[in-house]
Amino acid sequence: MSLGRIGLILVALALLGMAGAALFVRLGVYNVAATAQHTAPVFWLLQRGLEYSIRQRADGIAAPDLEDRALAERGFRHYHLHCVQCHGAPGVARHDLGKGMLPLPSNLVQTAREWTASEIFWTIKHGIKMSGMPGWDYRMDDDDIWAITAFVRRLPYVAPADYRAMAARLEADPGGTSEEGEMTLKGDPDRGQVAIRQYGCTACHTVPGVVGPNATVGPPLRGMATRMYIAGVLPNTPENMILWLRNPVEVDPLTGMPDLDVKAGHARDMAAYLETLD
Secondary structure (H helix, E strand, O other), rough: OOOHHHHHHHHHHHHHHHHHHHHHOOOOOOOOOOOOOOHHHHHHHHHHHHHHHHHHHOOOOOOOOOHHHHHHHHHHHHHHOOOOOOHOOEOOOOOHHHOOOOOOOOOHHHHHHHOOOOHHHHHHHOOEEOOOEEOOOOOOOOOHHHHHHHHHHHHHOOOOHHHHHHHHHHOOOOOOOOOOOOOOOOOOOHHHHHHHHOOOOOHHHOOOOOOOOOOOOOOOOOHHHHOOOEEOEEEEHHHHHHHHOHHHHHHHHOOOOOOOOHHHHHHHHHHHHHHHOO
């Protein structure tokens, strides 16, 4: 058989495979319900893909000294406020939210034993698509994420009674959260594009350059840089855009735009990205 004929057969098989995959998707054959477990091959593929992807991207991240007790205590505060609902803790069950997710969020006692600190840090910071695991990059600074990493690394050595006692003390005296990062003088459009996704702007707006649903709850943001006014009430300047992103209800009490608790630096980056939409 000639090489040309073999090539034609391979192309035909590839096209047939693509057509079969398209038909599989179009007919809705695969059950996406969270109440129906993945098949074993699909679960294996997702799990291996997740592990290799994280390992590749975490390679080269240098972990700081995570043995500091104060750092782990700070990490516990964040863990109990933001992580235990899905992952649970020694002697503490997941919230119903976590129980109903598929795949089920990992027991981080095992993760702490099997993953490196850099892999745990990367996962907390960037999250995991289609799993329910959020990326905390735009909600915490790296110091806080390393603090959570330090606490997660200690989870295998935390007795259930000790965790419950720590949680009771925290709930009796919640204290404060981490300080907001400094605002840079000039925003970064690339980080702004990521921030627009992280703050969920595409749930209401169609944003050029950001993949999301065809949302029409709010106006499309195409051409934002050329508009005269923001929300019809503020002259379109970078300073006013930052003000609008951080305090929409204060600017216009009748607006449907919610307060997303946008940090100052993130608002500056988002405004820089919106300035590119001409």
